[in-house]
Every structure is written in C-alpha cells, then in structure tokens.
Amino acid sequence: MPERALLKRLVRPLLALVTIVAIWQLVLTLTGVPRYILPSPMAVGRALIDQRGLLAHHAGITAIEIVAGLIGGILLGLTTALALARFRALRRTLLPLLLISQAIPLFALAPILMLWLGYGLGPKILMAMVIIYFPVASTGYDGLRQTPQGWLDLAQTFGLTRRQRLLKVQLPAALPSLASGLRMAASAAPIGAVIGEWVGSSQGLGYLMLNANARLQIDLMFAALVVLVAFAVLLYFGVDAALRLAMPWHHDRVESEP
Amino acid sequence: MSPPGLVLRHASLTFGDRPLFQALQARFDAGSWTCLLGRSGSGKSSLLRMIASLRLPDNHHLDLQTSDGIPLAGRVAWMAQQDLLVPWQRVAGNVMLSAHWQGRPTAADRRRAEHLLAQVGLADKADRWPDELSGGQRQRIALARTLFADASVVLMDEPFSAVDAITRLELHDLASRLLADRTVLMVTHDPLEALRLADRILILQGEPARLVSISVPPGDRPRSLDDSELQRRQAELVTQLRETDDA
Structure with a gap:
C-alpha cells in the first residue's frame, strides 16, 4: 500500500512537468523563436546528458554553498530568536536593527562580501545565510512570543525557571510558526548562493549560467537552470519531511486532502 | 501530606479605575472543597489567579496565609x-x-x-x-x-464548563473521589455543580464585591441529582445570583 500511495503522490507533479515541457515545445513550434533565445526541451535534455560531468561539478559547489548557508542561517536565526525572547535589553537594541537590515538589498551586499571575503565559497555561504537568517529569526521570535497564556500558567504553577519555560514550553509551542519560516528559508537559500556566484566566482551553477550565456551556449545555460530548480524543489521537500519528523503530532492533517 | 487551610486578607482588585473588590477576607478550611460563584466579570477568576500567583493585568493585592505557615508556592495544582x-x-x-x-x-x-x-x-x-x-x-x-x-491545594477555574452535561456529571464523580484529601477551590458558573461538589459555597457579589456564604445541602459529595433538597437549593441559589445583578 505505501508504494501505491507514493506512486499516487508522484503522478501529479509528473503530470505538471509533462505539461510544462509540452507548452514549452508548443511555444517554440508556434512562434518560431530562435534557438539562441529559447532552446528546445530536447536540446536542453541533450545538454543535461552530454555535459553531466561539468554540471555535476558546478552543482556540487552550489549544493555545498546552499546546505552550509542553510544550516548556518537556521542555527544563527534560531539562536537570535531564543535570545530575543529571553533578554529584554536585547529586544530593545537588536530588534530595530534587525528590521532595518532587511531594507538592504541583497544584491548591494554581495560586492562588499566579495571584497571582504574573496571569491571562494565563503561569501556565497554568507549570502545564503543572510537570506535565510531573517525569516527564521522573525518567525521563530514571533512563535516564541505567542505561547498561549494557559500553558504559561501551567509553567508558573509547576515552578519552572525562565530557561526551562523557554526551552520546554515556548520553543515547542513555536514550532509550527518556526516551520513556516524554515520552509521559506529553504526556498530562498538557492537565491542567496546564486546571487553570490553571479557577482563574482569561478565555480558553481550561477557562474556556469553566466559563462554559458556569454558563449551563447543557451542549451547549457538552461540545463544549469533545470538543475538549480531541481535543487530548490528537493530542498523544500527535504526540509518539509524533516519538519514532519520533528512534529509527529501534526500527523498528515496538513497534507491530506478530501 | 495533609493539606493546608488558606486565609485570605486584604484582597483587592482594580480593573482600570473601577474597584472590583476591596479588603476581601475569606478562610478555606484544610481539606475542604469550596465553590466560588458569581456573575461574569465579578472578579472570581481573577481572585483564583491571585491565589495561584498567576499573571494578572490589573492592579491587585492579596495577603495569603496558610494554616501550616509553609508558603503555598510549589503546593498548588492548576486546572x-x-x-x-x-x-x-x-x-x-x-x-x-x-x-x-x-x-x-x-x-x-x-x-x-x-x-x-x-x-x-x-x-x-x-x-x-x-x-x-x-x-x-x-x-x-x-x-x-x-x-x-x-499538590495539596487544587485551584480550578471552571474546569468542567466546556464539556457536555453528561460528561460533566461523570467528571464530578471522578474529581470528587480523586480530590478527596485536598483543599479545593473551584470557580464555577453552574449552581448545580456547586451544590453537588462543595462543602461550602461563596458568592462574589455587589459592587465592589463582597463574599457571601451560602449553606450547602447535607450529605456526602458528590450529592445525587435526584436529591429534592438539592433541587430546592438550586432554585434559591439561582434567585440569589440574579438578585446580585439587579442590585
């Protein structure tokens, strides 16, 4: 039975994929767009296969940047949320700063990070971290603040310390809110890494796309994009699965459809 | 573990600039079950929260003494x-x-x-x-x-008001049996519930409110529903609660 259920869950996304490819091909046939503007699905598929070594190398680099950025951003964001919930003085000083920092466009930050950290993996990981940090910190802090009063009353009569209350009551109560932040972070992480690669790099899918574009290897550029999209989708579902494991009491209510 | 009795003195609560009650006094005997009744907004839940040292937004004060002299903190259960x-x-x-x-x-x-x-x-x-x-x-x-x-002191704020009538009666029997050797203070809206469970009934009434003691039917709790005495007292109690509003 679980195999059939899995099959059933795969049918719809597969159908969506086939539809997209069909529309893509249809647009090409009907409009006659030149191949150097929009390559055919077949050409992109061929590039995926023929250039798999090159793609795999650059994809590996980007994957490291994304995963390292994701882990770093989540840890830092979560720590910030806990610290903000625990210390009033920190709320007063750090919270406005945090909000202002969101007004800085990531693209403007990228060249500065390159200047300081060079062209290696460092600035890309940092870019991914920065883009992930805020949704995690803000949804985490919101969740920690909105613990139902009744549970806090229980904590009070149990005589919990503030630390126990934060970790045993407020943190699990914040998980559903934090989860939406983590899902957002997972879908944003590749953006940070790729922007970093565009601004300056010699490796990674973002670099490969710019390079292929300059050499008019449009099919390779699209192949790199396909790999990047696959990454983003995998990452989202990976985070989603991890969250389900972390919250077993949520069953499949969210997912099950009538 | 023998439960302590409680003595309340100088209990006061101000909601905005309206005093809900001032200089309220009450005594709860060790091991007894007291029901606290009153209309919505009379401050009875707030009084219970004050005894439990729970957070309250309004200005409040309470001198609380236990019969054994040991502080209440750590001996209270909340429902x-x-x-x-x-x-x-x-x-x-x-x-x-x-x-x-x-x-x-x-x-x-x-x-x-x-x-x-x-x-x-x-x-x-x-x-x-x-x-x-x-x-x-x-x-x-x-x-x-x-x-x-x-905990030897159990504070309950309308614990059975969100369940259906039959379940409520079952919970009365269960709670009455399991909480037998504790000092229980229960806020309720339900006169019948109070008459079934309480050793003593207090009504918080007036403005600012005072505590009025009401006699309970004889017999062991939980008292049976088909007790005619209980029915009669229920009618009285409802009348009394209604008067509070008209006064």
Missing part, C-alpha cells in the same frame, strides 16, 4: 476551563507534564502517570496524541495531570 494539553506530548506525557518540563521523567513518574490514567479510565489511551481524543477524554487527562503534581 483551567481549557484542558491545556500540549499537542507535542502523547497522553501519558501530558499527565506527567510537570516532570517533562522540569527535566526528565523517571520510571516512577511513568508508573504514576499510568496509574492515574487508569484512575480516570483512560489506561488504553496512554500512547495516543491528545488531538485524537474527545473533549471529555481530554478533560479527564487534564484532571490526571492535576493529580500528578501531588
């Missing part, structure tokens, strides 16, 4: 109208919630939780998640959690 079960613990985990939150439950804690679940008739539900259970079952788990704390 609210909502069951307050946490969704991230299974049923057994919710019963021993205080052990989970204070650290790690021991084997003795687990046995005790199982025993209490059996007492409230839910032994077979220990490994279920709370949201798989009915409202009545959840409130029974909340009762088991209240008992787990082994």
